[in-house]
Amino acid sequence: MEKHTPFFNLEKATLSDLNQLSEMEKICFPIDAWPLLERIGALILPGCVRIKAVYIDKMIGFIGGDIRRFSGTGWISTISVLPEYRRMGVGGALLKAAEQEMGMPKVKLAVRKSNLDAQKLYLKNGYNKIETWPNYYQGGEDAVVMLKNVQIGNA
Numbered sequence: 001m002e003k004h005t006p007f008f009n010l011e012k013a014t015l016s017d018l019n020q021l022s023e024m025e026k027i028c029f030p031i032d033a034w035p036l037l038e039r040i041g042a043l044i045l046p047g048c049v050r051i052k053a054v055y056i057d058k059m060i061g062f063i064g065g066d067i068r069r070f071s072g073t074g075w076i077s078t079i080s081v082l083p084e085y086r087r088m089g090v091g092g093a094l095l096k097a098a099e100q101e102m103g104m105p106k107v108k109l110a111v112r113k114s115n116l117d118a119q120k121l122y123l124k125n126g127y128n129k130i131e132t133w134p135n136y137y138q139g140g141e142d143a144v145v146m147l148k149n150v151q152i153g154n155a
């Protein structure tokens, strides 16, 4: 958010955001959209963080994360920003907020090998590629796994 003045708010998402999250998934993940149960789980399960970016009462971005305390790892399970609000710092702000709320020293995520836009966001935010999971995604595409060592409290 260094060079952008935030025009949006970050808020905790709840089950009342299910419809807007479903719309966002449809638009942002034409191939990998979560099934309904996973969307509900992301909004209600304990041990998860769920943060939405809001602009004039509308969800314009969302991030979900799972806290895995035994391994000291937070997993970013999803991140999306509506196309018309991209490249304005929303994704980066969601990422930092989730890292801080999960409170784990390591944060990991998996991303399609071909999704270079998302990989640029992660690289810019301090993530490094650590491994590849072959055939991970529907259609057989590999996943690139990325890791960040997080300084808790220093967003």
Ligand SMILES: CC(C)(COP(=O)(O)OP(=O)(O)OC[C@H]1O[C@@H](n2cnc3c(N)ncnc32)[C@H](O)[C@@H]1OP(=O)(O)O)[C@@H](O)C(=O)NCCC(=O)NCCS
Binding pocket: 028, 029, 079, 080, 081, 082, 085, 086, 087, 088, 089, 090, 091, 092, 093, 110, 111, 112, 115, 117, 118, 120, 121, 122, 124
């Ligand atoms: C990936 C995504 C969340 C990025 O959200 P965003 O709000 O545009 O991200 P930001 O504006 O915070 O981008 C921060 C930086 O990341 C990099 N970046 C992000 N999107 C980029 C793109 N399309 N092309 C090149 N660099 C990009 C840039 O360095 C950017 O900084 P800059 O705009 O000052 O150059 C968004 O493109 C999206 O929702 N994509 C579809 C869903 C998806 O693929 N999610 C990830 C699944 S693993």
